[in-house]
Amino acid sequence: MRVRGLRKTYRTFTLRQVVAVDHLDLTVPAGGVHAFLGPNGSGKTTTIRMLLGLARPDAGSVHVFGTPVPERLPDVVGRVGAIVENPKFVPGFSGRRNLRLLATAVGVPHTRVEEVLERVGLRERGVDQFRRYSLGMKQRLAIAATLLKDPDLLVFDEPTNGLDPAGIRDVRATMRGLADEGRTVLVSSHVLAEVEQVADTVSVVARGRLVAEGTVAQLLTGGGPAPVRVGVPDAGPARDLLAAQGWTVRPDGRSLLVQGAPGAARVNEVLARGGVFADELLEVRRDLESVFLELTGTPTSGEGAA
């Protein structure tokens, strides 16, 4: 899936213009789990609605399997399954009966219902009424419904919202399994921790714009080497030696933080050649949470994410 220059504005009831998506570029590689991350209100749902032809962009282009959307949506709609809003199931019907109704509506045989129930781990519970399902089971039934047509691309908008840790784990495992079968899974979330373990690639948006993309490892390194923390008995000569290499050196408590050096070994070598011996050398690994915070200016965990 490829998005270029996507833009969408809304008018509020006071006629104020809200730019929900602002010249967004997005590339979702085929196969694997792609996380679409951003704080609340950063434009994820609006983008997903445009990808699915549910909202019309003001500008920009969307291609799904190389086909322009919404212009030629009917050509690809059968290859796409999505959960955008809470799917409507009949509370008093069993999970299986709900899926059979949907299967009839989309013209797939009831044998397919058994396959998708099995696929999401609900076969045993297929006889239970939908209203008796846990939130996690309801979400897995929703995923089962999207699988009825055997789609190549699955789009899930915040599928782990409101789930307990066990529910999050189940949904995550289901997404991983679908990607391992060769499907493409696009999953949006404002809670990084809920998707980082399962995502092969990531796009981060803030205020409707793309602020970073790549693999989780690429985001962690930010494209450059990790800073090196150096402890030396006398900071002055060490700072001069390191700065002479063109590296940025700043105090970090009782140590020095060196940015731009290709690794701790090279820092050690430069110091030793200058007659300075470090008593501490550490490559400082960034965690994804702090990268996300730097990129979006917003914490990602729980309700604190505004």
Ligand SMILES: Nc1ncnc2c1ncn2[C@@H]1O[C@H](COP(=O)(O)OP(=O)(O)OP(=O)(O)O)[C@@H](O)[C@H]1O
């Ligand atoms: N129908 C609408 N009318 C007016 N403004 C809207 C409408 N839908 C979305 N917006 C605004 O557009 C911006 C982006 O919203 P959107 O729902 O796409 O973000 P999001 O990243 O999906 O957020 P969340 O994680 O809360 O779902 C927000 O400022 C939102 O208030």
